[in-house]
Amino acid sequence: MSILRPFLSRVVRRGRLTVVDPDGGVEHFGEPAPGFPQVAVRFTTRRAMRRVILDPRLGAAEAFMDGEMVLTDGDIMALIGLLRLNTPWDRGVELRDKTWLGRRIEGVRTRLGSINRRRRARANVHHHYDIGNDLYRLFLDADLQYSCAYWPRAGLTLDEAQAAKKAHIAAKLALKPGQRVLDIGCGWGGMAITLAKLEQVEVLGITLSDEQLALARQRAAAAGVADRVRFELIDYRDLAAREPGRFDRIVSVGMFEHVGAPNYETFFRACANLLSADGVMLLHTIGRFGGPGATDAFTRKYIFPGGYIPALSETLAASEKSRMIVTDVETLRLHYALTLRQWYARTLAHEAEIAQMMGERFFRMWTFYLAGATSAFESGGMGNYQIQFARSRHALPLTRGYMAAAEAAYRDTV
Known part of the structure; x- marks a missing residue:
């Protein structure tokens, strides 16, 4: 079981996400559903997987930017769309990728960083x-x-x-x-x-x-x-x-x-x-x-x-x-x-x-x-x-x- 399973199994319920780890291990998340994309991702390093766990948004972005997270089926629009479609704001479901304390810290960083003299x-x-x-x-x-x-x-x-x-x-x-x-x-x-x-x-x-x-x-x-x-x-x-x-x-x-x-x-x-x-x-x-x-x-x-x-x-x-x-x-x-x-x-x-x-x-x-x-x-x-x-x-x-x-x-x- 990869370190991503606890997070992805909680988020991806509809649509299909396939994850391949650096050693070739394959895991599937979610079930195919109309209107939900099917996406496959391959990680080239374990560091990239750890990045995603530590900070899903920034970590996934940097792993993708550095070529350590590669889309083999679908594109980045499909991957992010799949995650968002499973956590729609309208239905009171949000992609909570941080603890309460983590969200508070992000709020403080935002306020301090946007003073904008x-x-x-x-x-x-x-x-x-x-x-x-x-x-x-x-x-x-x-x-x-x-x-x-x-x-x-x-x-x-x-x-x-x-x-x-x-x-x-x-x-x-x-x-x-x-x-x-x-x-x-x-x-x-x-x-x-x-x-x-x-x-x-x-x-x-x-x-x-x-x-x-x-x-x-x-x-x-x-x-x-x-x-x-x-x-x-x-x-x-x-x-x-x-x-x-x-x-x-x-x-x-x-x-x-x-x-x-x-x-x-x-x-x-x-x-x-x-x-x-x-x-x-x-x-x-x-x-x-x-x-x-x-x-x-x-x-x-x-x-x-x-x-x-x-x-x-x-x-x-x-x-x-x-x-x-x-x-x-x-x-x-x-x-x-x-x-x-x-x-x-x-x-x-x-x-x-x-x-x-x-x-x-x-x-x-x-x-x-x-x-x-x-x-x-x-x-x-x-x-x-x-x-x-x-x-x-x-x-x-x-x-x-x-x-x-x-x-x-x-x-x-x-």
Whole structure:
């Protein structure tokens, strides 16, 4: 009996997992079931098996990255999906791979690691976003939207779904000509450029990534909107001190996950200070179903150092301190899962280029990241929230009809 049996026999009940140890011993876990994958894994070293026992998520990731855990039937998406499908969050079953004390320690590490003062925030962004624009071009859509797309109907391409996301968000901003818009965490500039094309507004996009900044400026010039769209390398906290009350609208897509729970009140206080008296804000963020949690060790170490996925309760409680009125909340339950499966497929299709550019170990790390994220949105406790805020209760129409009307008009333009 291998050292993995106690853990795997408890987790894998449906679907079939075959494990081959370094000596050729074979064990089977679970029973074949419709909708559950069949996966076979071979360990090349006993060290890799011990890694998994000591920390199932980080250990499995590093064993896979180092080539000591090899998928011989199925891929890493199938393996992680099998484990998640057997422990669905919706049914109150979670993959408890740590003791109560271990989870408490992870929570403390997450909080300490996500304090994210200015220098640390810049370093964290550099870790993930300044690894090369060429990598992102290989698996993202043409507009380089690195956040959850929006799927109003089945059968859309990734580019169509990302365009639908931008129209969906723009409609919630209730834009009017002449307004000044701030895009916090502007990425490669796609959202800012789109808003300027949809309406005669001025947009300032801010980022902490040198690579994103350079490309965003190039794209604004190429799109012919550089006179109304600017980009700047600046922390949102510093901008709030410099330009209070300047902006009529704020949009932030996929950035709040990097703020860190200890800084939520600071973030919303900055946003409130940046907005005009009748300003409106749209926050698009990954969110945690249920209560607060912790960032797993793999994500902290390799993917998003300093990152934390907030529970809706944490987000709203922090916004209330700055008297930001929550005017609308939408939960996107499966949209990111659909997006991530597209990114994963594109990553696999460009394996040779990515491995040559970044190395084989990086490629395996990246596929583990995308596969783990996909399973979290399909079976785990993750979703997306779009939260609309206003400084004044009179800033928006009384009913939500304006959103649908604007979205229909924008959809053909984006």
